[in-house]
Amino acid sequence: MGIQERLIEDVGLRRGVSQLTPEKIEKVVNAVLKGETGARLKTYAETCMRCGMCAEACHFAGSHPGDPSYTPAGKVHQTMSVLLDKKGRVDPDFVYGMAQLAYTECNLCRRCVHLCPIGIDTAYIMSTVRRICHKLGVTPQYMQDTAHSHASTFNQMWVKDDEWTDSLMWQEDEAREEFPGLRIPLDKEGADIYYSVIAPEPKFRTQLIYQAAAIMHMAGVDWTMPAQTGWDNSDMCMFSGDFEMMGRLKRQHFESAQKLKVKRIVMGECGHAFRSVYDVGNRWLGWRWHPVPVIHAVEFYWELIQEGKIKLAKKFPGPVTIQDPCNIVRGRGLQEKLREVTRFLVDGDIIEMHPNREHNYCCAAGGGVINCGPPFKNVRVDGNLVKAEQLKATGVKTVITPCHNCHGGLHDIIHHHKLGMELKFLSDIIYECMEKPEV
């Protein structure tokens, strides 16, 4: 078994490979390998012992027992190892499979790093494969379209400049009915907090903006949202392999905050964007760290609770379970703060999934996989039976997950497996339970 036996037709992948020749492939592969990689990739390639310890780390492998082609080492074996062994002399059909595997069967979740005895970061290898695929022009249609949106509008959902502020004002109007005097301050120079979101929020999850404004208002936070581009902290270009555009997006994001002379950026409940701003995109631009401190919503809510600024009128009825988003837990270590916030909000137990915290399984939507769109929906749903079993074993009805991609991924898994569970952002619960003014 291998990727070539499970190819799925995709407009973007097909279009890309139709324009390839073996000569072009060889040239591009070697340009990336020689120009953009070094000791790290060489070390990984030469030290993997094929011990198989990584197999149980991967939700795709766990969901396809007995098929080593889904294991992290198996994925590398089918992609980067071939490129290295053949020095880039592969054909377009190989590239199709390589791209499908790299973009849709690996979430870059980095769980396998924990189980590898020598710490090989398969996500780095697969990111490099994606970088090669991008340079070859072979990316899934929907992911590439998202990258195009980023390039054209500086957000991932083609939101035009007027639609952004109009959405904020709409939510401000709505919220003022419930919270008299509430403001979403736009371009307020010198604010303590610059609140950034991802484009699905103004596009179709506007209640999250409403809820954030309500929490900021009731907590008395000095905050602002930018009126200009830079407001979307998300970054599918990081995952498509278009690092130049990733850098452009992160520059726009950070410079919009720098221009307003804010103290910190607080970002909504999104995982991949956090990875982009605190680890990947910022460093492509030459900053060792982020140039403006970035605080994930989990940590921000935790701070507000510690400071007594979130007051509850009631608690949310438990029990609940928690989906640990990879990029803020394995990536930033927010697992305990996430639980402390949850305990503050919930009346009842936290029934943990097993394994959990930094060892939790990915939702299978992250790493840009959900952005590859409908053709690959079943890949990620079938590829995460492990998650379905984890969720079912908790026996609870509510899953708290502070990440947009986790929401999308778990929603499909819950629906497909008829688990009868509901998903909640932390802000859903805070808004539902917090003290509100009597109007």
Added chain:
Amino acid sequence: MHPPTLWNWEPGQRVILSSIKCPEVCAWVEEPYASPDGEKLAMLASMGEDGFTALVNGEQWGNNFEKAWYPRFSPDGRLTAIVQQDGMWTLAVDGEAWEESFDYLWGTQFSSEGDVIAACIQSGGEYGLCLDGTPWETLYENANQPVLSADGQSSAAVVQLESLKPADLEGFAAGVYGVAVNGVSWGTNYMNVWTPTFDPQGKRVAAQVRTTLYDYSIVVDGKKWAGNYGCVWEPRFNPATGSVVAPVRVAGAWGLAQDDQIIWEPKFSQCWHQVISQDGKNIAAIVAPKFGAFTVVMNGKPWSISMPVVTDLVVARQGEVVAALGNTDNRGWRVMVDGKFWDGVWDMAWTPVISPMGGHVAVKVEKAGRQSLVVDGRVYPREFTKVWEPTFSPDGTKMLIRALDKDAFLRIVAEVGRA
């Protein structure tokens, strides 16, 4: 009042407004904005069910609006705000709305003298700019990254020239974006266009373009440089020669190109925010000679000091003074002038201001929630609740300080030598 030669430069302090507290007739007031000459302080105010208005030195505009946001003073001292009336949007200038209104309006810009006011508009789902209320004759499916020339006589934006179907990879690859100047497209499509910018005379426009997913370049008045680069940043015109200078990325490193010829070898981890002195003889930029360490490079030579982050680069007219700000994690701000740190570490600092003749530098700073100024390296002996960025008199001997002291808005003219 404009220009600054006409401002009152008599040294001393005046209380322009004794209190910025919310008057009883208002539900709330928003952030204060000071006029450039320091003679007016404005705040938007909610009048409850009667909508919004502005207070200027405590006096209400004659008109209320359903909504009002983005209050900004023009350089010539007129107060503007984006307002909604009968569900339509327009701009109010000193309380009077433009006759024209649009489905949406945003992004107010001013000419350098303040005599022309521009804004982005959306009308019937089409986009463009309007100048003093007059929209471009041709509107587009989208228009963004607007820019107004210094004299206000020309405007430009990136425009979408053709529609895209959902997830239309072919259409995008063919190129649907271009530049419109005064509403007229150059007629050339590109995959992407960013940051159109005018020359100082407002006659020419340069922009960044991407012609494929991998080929970046600079286009000037519709003509692309022959060279392609791994990436580029925003171009700038040399005010004296008209040459176009832009950071370019070659083999993973950044340098500077002028008219498509490399003038600073690509050896930096980053190179951006280039500034060219008015005499055209000096080019400064923010660079990272190595990963994680930023500084300023002047005519190709980096300063010996560096910080993890460097921002707010400014250059005197003749290039005789170069100033920037450095910080660590958005804290520990330092002022950097001509390759040396000033004493003092601040919680925040604002863009340095250089006197017109180039002899003095002033910087607004904040520490422990109090704001003040640093002038030529010396801390102004007074702190404020809030201070605006200072302005030097045309001869550079005096400095206008606009500040809130508790609730009072003050206008202070200080002699620079004694500041």
